Amino acid sequence: MTRDVAVLGAGMHPWGKWGRSFVEYGTAAAREALADAGLDWRDIGSIVGADTVRGGYPGYVAGATFAKALGWQGARVASVYAACASGAQAIAAARAQILAGLADVALVVGADAAPKGFFRPAGGERPDDPDWLRFRLLGATNPTYFGLYARRRMAVHGDTPEDFALVKVKNAAMGALNPYARYRKRVTAEEVAASAVVADPLRLLDICATSDGGAALVLSSMDFARRHGVARPVRIRAVSTVTPRFPNTVLDLPDIATDSAATAEVAGETFRASIARAAYEEAGVGPEDLSLAEVYDLSTALELQWYEDLGLCGEGEGAKLLREGATAPGGRTPVNASGGLASFGEAVPAQAIAQVCELTWQLRGAAGDRQIADARVGISANQGLFGHGSSVVAVR
Amino acid sequence: MSRRGTPAAAGWFVGDGVGFRLLGTRCSSCTTVFFPREDAHCRNPYCTGGSLEEVPLSRKGHIWSYTDSRYRPPSPYVSNPELPWEPYALIAVELAAERLVVLGQAAPGVTVADLTVGMEVEVVPGVLHEDAETTWTTWHWRPTGVRA
Numbered sequence: 342m343t344r345d346v347a348v349l350g351a352g353m354h355p356w357g358k359w360g361r362s363f364v365e366y367g368t369a370a371a372r373e374a375l376a377d378a379g380l381d382w383r384d385i386g387s388i389v390g391a392d393t394v395r396g397g398y399p400g401y402v403a404g405a406t407f408a409k410a411l412g413w414q415g416a417r418v419a420s421v422y423a424a425c426a427s428g429a430q431a432i433a434a435a436r437a438q439i440l441a442g443l444a445d446v447a448l449v450v451g452a453d454a455a456p457k458g459f460f461r462p463a464g465g466e467r468p469d470d471p472d473w474l475r476f477r478l479l480g481a482t483n484p485t486y487f488g489l490y491a492r493r494r495m496a497v498h499g500d501t502p503e504d505f506a507l508v509k510v511k512n513a514a515m516g517a518l519n520p521y522a523r524y525r526k527r528v529t530a531e532e533v534a535a536s537a538v539v540a541d542p543l544r545l546l547d548i549c550a551t552s553d554g555g556a557a558l559v560l561s562s563m564d565f566a567r568r569h570g571v572a573r574p575v576r577i578r579a580v581s582t583v584t585p586r587f588p589n590t591v592l593d594l595p596d597i598a599t600d601s602a603a604t605a606e607v608a609g610e611t612f613r614a615s616i617a618r619a620a621y622e623e624a625g626v627g628p629e630d631l632s633l634a635e636v637y638d639l640s641t642a643l644e645l646q647w648y649e650d651l652g653l654c655g656e657g658e659g660a661k662l663l664r665e666g667a668t669a670p671g672g673r674t675p676v677n678a679s680g681g682l683a684s685f686g687e688a689v690p691a692q693a694i695a696q697v698c699e700l701t702w703q704l705r706g707a708a709g710d711r712q713i714a715d716a717r718v719g720i721s722a723n724q725g726l727f728g729h730g731s732s733v734v735a736v737r
Numbered sequence: 738m739s740r741r742g743t744p745a746a747a748g749w750f751v752g753d754g755v756g757f758r759l760l761g762t763r764c765s766s767c768t769t770v771f772f773p774r775e776d777a778h779c780r781n782p783y784c785t786g787g788s789l790e791e792v793p794l795s796r797k798g799h800i801w802s803y804t805d806s807r808y809r810p811p812s813p814y815v816s817n818p819e820l821p822w823e824p825y826a827l828i829a830v831e832l833a834a835e836r837l838v839v840l841g842q843a844a845p846g847v848t849v850a851d852l853t854v855g856m857e858v859e860v861v862p863g864v865l866h867e868d869a870e871t872t873w874t875t876w877h878w879r880p881t882g883v884r885a
Contacts, residue, residue: 461813468747477813477815478746479814480806480810480816480825481840488804488827493802538807540804541804541807587781588769596840597773597839598840603768604768
């Protein structure tokens with residue numbers, strides 16, 4: 342039995358600060374994905390939404406919100422919250438329904454209208470929420486964690502701010518070619534170095550912005566794809582949604598401390614590395630098989646970390662891999678051919694879906710000026726608050 | 738002056754001066770230490786669970802990493818928007834005995850320029866913010882041997 346599901350359609354709403362509701366962005370992306378699939382919304386048996394708490398009803402709604410906007414038609418519905426991994430876990434839910442025979446064809450949608458500046462926790466006095474606590478007690482924003490990781494890489498691996506800036510230069514050059522990206526201008530290393538420090542050693546252009554945006558996918562069983570006349574669709578072969586393992590020894594968002602490693606054996610791999618490994622194992626592929634990767638470059642330094650966690654290079658060799666051009670277009674494994682979050686910004690429930698949209702276009706050979714030649718296997722990787730991590734492997 | 742000193746996080750630290758300590762909890766069965774304190778159940782999946790007892794953490798550790806906050810953090814961080822923003826450093830500190838890393842603000846006056854990864858620091862009492870009635874207290878990390 343094949344465990345593949347077909348990607349019949351992909352769509353996005355252009356990202357930026359548009360000042361509209363997340364419902365509009367998601368609906369526009371959904372309509373585009375349906376048109377791309379050549380399907381009518383009434384053909385869809387299941388809709389899965391990646392949740393947002395902003396812009397709409399503050400109760401984690403998504404699936405039904407988009408279903409209503411598209412017109413109630415009686416589809417099975419689900420909504421998924423997994424912080425930054427929400428989109429990938431929405432894909433996982435839709436895929437599981439398809440593989441279980443509960444639906445032939447499913448629509449996955451994620452969209453958000455993000456606030457300006459830093460993300461912040463929901464209001465009120467909530468000292469039982471680790472996300473609330475880190476802001477209340479430390480004022481520790483997401484960029485401060487990115488700063489900690491970046492400084493740690495500099496101390497342990499000898500990375501430099503110039504290495505970090507090269508990630509932005511690479512991703513901005515690709516984002517300039519992507520009509521859905523928010524930032525469509527090339528950036529120089531000098532411009533990164535001249536931007537304001539946000540969280541030492543990271544500067545404004547090292548850190549991704551908050552954005553509005555939407556992304557959607559139409560997924561189906563392989564049988565449905567064949568009946569629909571798509572003989573060779575892009576296929577999703579794996580969706581990893583693993584949790585960390587105790588003791589988690591890398592300080593992570595939103596925690597104030599790590600687990601103690603004094604009494605339990607420490608796993609031989611980090612949480613991020615385990616996310617990728619689970620996807621590789623499920624897909625039966627390895628890093629050497631990849632044509633491209635889309636990773637969460639929440640900061641430039643974090644992209645280098647993902648190189649190592651995906652197994653593109655050994656520990657501490659991320660900056661070297663970048664400098665060699667291996668992760669640039671034309672290199673061995675181009676990373677963030679879409680332009681990455683550096684070019685898109687964060688629209689939390691949409692971004693993991695947007696990664697798979699890019700993989701789809703690349704694997705179809707339909708990525709226009711940013712096409713990676715002969716792309717056959719792609720991986721996405723992301724990580725969300727509270728121990729959510731996801732990775733999707735797509736193949737042609 | 739007449740303000741009452743109240744911990745910004747109840748039960749996370751205790752004491753004054755050199756007697757100041759972060760407080761965690763330790764599982765009586767597997768001896769795993771938790772910070773912030775875990776009072777419900779031991780989170781070690783290899784442990785069948787024991788009672789959790791309060792335990793002071795090591796006073797000194799070494800810097801795992803550090804950064805700072807050049808822009809005003811959003812609420813629920815409390816700061817006076819009338820005053821210009823003054824960046825503060827954040828330090829993640831590795832405690833050898835407990836083998837865990839604890840993040841905290843640096844003591845006032847300590848900037849990222851004063852810090853290196855691996856440097857020894859100690860935990861000291863600090864003030865998070867003050868309002869009309871209360872001085873909200875917290876913990877700070879400070880390079881050892883440095884006086885405020």
